[in-house]
Amino acid sequence: MDASFTPEQDEIRRTLHELLHSRCGPRELRTALDTPAGHDPGLWTALAEQLGLPGLALPEAYGGVGCSATELALACEETGRALAPSPLLATAVLAAPLIAALGTDAQRTELLPRLASGRLTAALAVPGTALAAALALTGDNGGDWAGGGRAGGVQARRTEDGWRLYGQVDQVLDGHSAGLLLVAAHAGGFARSRTLLFLVPGDAAGVVRARQTALDATRPQGRVQLRDVQADLLGDEDGRKVLPALASVGDTAAAVLACEAVGAADRALERTVEYVGQREQFGRTIGSFQAVKHRLADAYVAVQAARSAAYYAAWAATPQRGARNCATSHDEPADAGRHIAAPPAERLALAQALEALRTAAAEGIQLHGGIGFTWEHEAHLYFKRAAGDELLFGPVHRLRAHAADAARLFDAQEVAV
Numbered sequence: 001m002d003a004s005f006t007p008e009q010d011e012i013r014r015t016l017h018e019l020l021h022s023r024c025g026p027r028e029l030r031t032a033l034d035t036p037a038g039h040d041p042g043l044w045t046a047l048a049e050q051l052g053l054p055g056l057a058l059p060e061a062y063g064g065v066g067c068s069a070t071e072l073a074l075a076c077e078e079t080g081r082a083l084a085p086s087p088l089l090a091t092a093v094l095a096a097p098l099i100a101a102l103g104t105d106a107q108r109t110e111l112l113p114r115l116a117s118g119r120l121t122a123a124l125a126v127p128g129t130a131l132a133a134a135l136a137l138t139g140d141n142g143g144d145w146a147g148g149g150r151a152g153g154v155q156a157r158r159t160e161d162g163w164r165l166y167g168q169v170d171q172v173l174d175g176h177s178a179g180l181l182l183v184a185a186h187a188g189g190f191a192r193s194r195t196l197l198f199l200v201p202g203d204a205a206g207v208v209r210a211r212q213t214a215l216d217a218t219r220p221q222g223r224v225q226l227r228d229v230q231a232d233l234l235g236d237e238d239g240r241k242v243l244p245a246l247a248s249v250g251d252t253a254a255a256v257l258a259c260e261a262v263g264a265a266d267r268a269l270e271r272t273v274e275y276v277g278q279r280e281q282f283g284r285t286i287g288s289f290q291a292v293k294h295r296l297a298d299a300y301v302a303v304q305a306a307r308s309a310a311y312y313a314a315w316a317a318t319p320q321r322g323a324r325n326c327a328t329s330h331d332e333p334a335d336a337g338r339h340i341a342a343p344p345a346e347r348l349a350l351a352q353a354l355e356a357l358r359t360a361a362a363e364g365i366q367l368h369g370g371i372g373f374t375w376e377h378e379a380h381l382y383f384k385r386a387a388g389d390e391l392l393f394g395p396v397h398r399l400r401a402h403a404a405d406a407a408r409l410f411d412a413q414e415v416a417v
Contacts, residue, residue, distance in 0.1 A: 005074070008067075012075055016051060020082040026378050029218070032085050037177040038211065038220025039085040047086060048118025051075075054092045055116025058100065063113035069252045073259040073314035080263030083218045083381055087121040090174040093256050094249060095122035095182045101245045102197060102235040111180070111199075123178035125169040125224050127153035131392055134184060135250030137347055138398040141243050154226060156185035156196060163233055165198060165226045171392070176211040176222025178202055183224075183231065184246075187239070194239035198231035205229070216388025218381060254346035255317035257393060258310035261353035261386070265303045265360040268382040272296065272364040279369070292367060299360045306349070306356035313349035344403030351399035358386040 005013075023043050024032075032040040047053040057072040058064025065071075072092065079088060096115045099122075100108060114120035124131075130145030132138045145153070154167035165185055175181065181200040188194050200207060206229040214221045235241065273296060276287035286292055361383035365372040372379045390396060404410060 009071055009074055012051070012056075012071055013078055016047075016053070016075055016078040017081075019046060019050065020078060020084055024082045024084045029083060029085070029378075029381075033217045033220075036211065038174075038217070039087065039177075043084070044086050044118060044121075047088070052116070053088060054096075054118045057092065058096060058112055058116045062100070062108060063116040065116075068318040069255060070314045070318050072252075073256045073310070073317065076256045077259040077263035077310075080260035080385075081267040083264060083378075083385060085218045085220060087123075087174045087178065089219075089253075089256070089260075090123045090178060091115060091121045093253050094124040094173070095180070097249050097252065098124070098182060098197060098245055099199075099234065101248070102241060104235060107199070107232075107234065120180055121174060121178045122180040122182055123172050123175045123222075125154070125172045125175055125181050125183045127167065127169050127184065129171060129391075131171070132394065132398075134246050135253055135393075136247035136402075137250050137254055137350070137393055138395075138402050141247055141250075154183055154185040156187040156198065156231070158187075161230070163198060163231045165200065165229045165231045167226055169224045169226075171212065171214075171221050172224050173219060173221055173392075175224045176209045176220065181207070181224060182234065183226065184242075185231075195242050196237070196239050197234040197242055199234055200226070200229055200231045204231075214388065215391065216381075216384045218385060219388055219392070251346045252317045254350040254393070255310070255313040257389065258306070258313050258346070258349040258353040261350070261357045261389060262303065262307045262310045264382055264385055265306065265353070265357040268357070268364045268379070269296070269299050269303055269360040271379070272299075272360070272367050276367055286367070295363055295367070299356075299363045302356040302359050306353040309345075309349040309352045313346045316345045344406045347399045347403040347406075350393065351396045351403070354386060354390055354394060354399075355396050357382070358390070361386050 023046060028040065032038070032043070052065045053075060055064035056067050056075060057069050060066040076088070079086065092115070096112065099111055099115070103111065111120065115122060126134045127145060133145045134141050154165055154169060156163055156165050165183060167185070169175065169183070179202050181202055183198045183200055185196055185198055186193070187196050202209070206227040208225040208227065210223050212221045212223050273287070276292055276296070277285055279286050361379070364379045365383055368377065368379050371377050
């Protein structure tokens with residue numbers, strides 16, 4: 001395995017870093033968070049038109065760049081450093097791969113080029129707080145999270161004029177602003193219980209959306225109510241490919257989120273080191289105190305270890321293991337019916353990265369002293385990103401427990417005596 005970055009990967013990282021440095025500073029970030037959408041449309045346009053970021057991991061046949069999940073994860077390390085609020089995670093990491101894997105030829109042809117260009121944004125709507133379960137990050141996604149034929153969740157019923165959806169979904173990433181909703185719903189009652197995915201325009205009749213107040217304002221979330229809404233089925237009615245496809249997307253999402261968390265942790269630590277090198281106490285900078293050095297050294301080791309794990313997970317998440325650049329990635333959508341239980345590298349990397357981010361952000365708040373607790377300072381935003389990601393995709397101990405189960409780490413074995 002060649003662990004070095006290709007020139008293409010280095011160029012993606014460098015260009016994105018420069019763009020975010022000029023367009024997503026602390027002032028621009030706070031301005032974007034106060035908008036109804038929760039992100040800067042101008043920045044999203046720049047990310048799409050100048051870098052092709054929404055279509056980075058989509059096939060060239062559908063207007064994408066044709067790179068792999070590795071490049072997308074490395075790009076998200078830079079967006080994590082800036083805490084850049086954008087529809088990238090919801091659109092390019094969660095929704096677009098599902099449409100590519102499960103959609104009909106007509107659905108792919110119609111939707112993927114618009115998603116790749118950034119003209120259309122999408123959101124994956126999973127009932128309740130079950131996003132981590134649906135993506136098989138914290139357990140086997142058996143489908144019960146979709147409603148299971150009982151009250152709650154989203155229910156789908158077949159009528160003469162097509163499918164109708166009713167129910168409510170909370171905590172939908174960018175659900176209040178996305179142009180397209182990809183809704184997971186339960187169909188068939190108890191007789192033929194199955195989970196299906198449906199395409200719903202954001203402005204469809206019967207859709208009521210509102211932005212929610214989230215712990216992490218840099219990840220805007222919305223509540224989506226579906227009041228007898230007409231919807232288009234994604235793919236076919238069989239439903240057997242849906243859960244494996246969601247689990248496959250979960251592998252990629254875990255790698256992307258791990259790299260994103262590492263970028264945020266690295267920046268939080270960097271800001272703290274800068275501050276302790278300037279703040280003086282008792283006639284000397286506090287960064288010269290041995291106790292402060294030890295705390296920062298521990299945080300540095302945690303961040304570097306998490307970076308190594310995240311980079312490996314980004315490489316492992318690519319279907320062609322060891323694909324080194326855009327040219328080696330395949331142009332055809334992956335076969336969603338083929339999902340082999342992946343090694344737990346992605347989940348473990350995500351757990352380690354979230355833990356490193358929480359450590360670096362907490363140390364940052366503590367070592368900034370009184371100013372670290374203020375709303376005006378950016379330190380709390382990194383801590384909220386760590387806590388918010390654990391609520392959405394974790395927590396850490398469940399990520400590790402599920403990885404251990406997948407690796408059969410604690411299966412009974414004979415021990416020689």
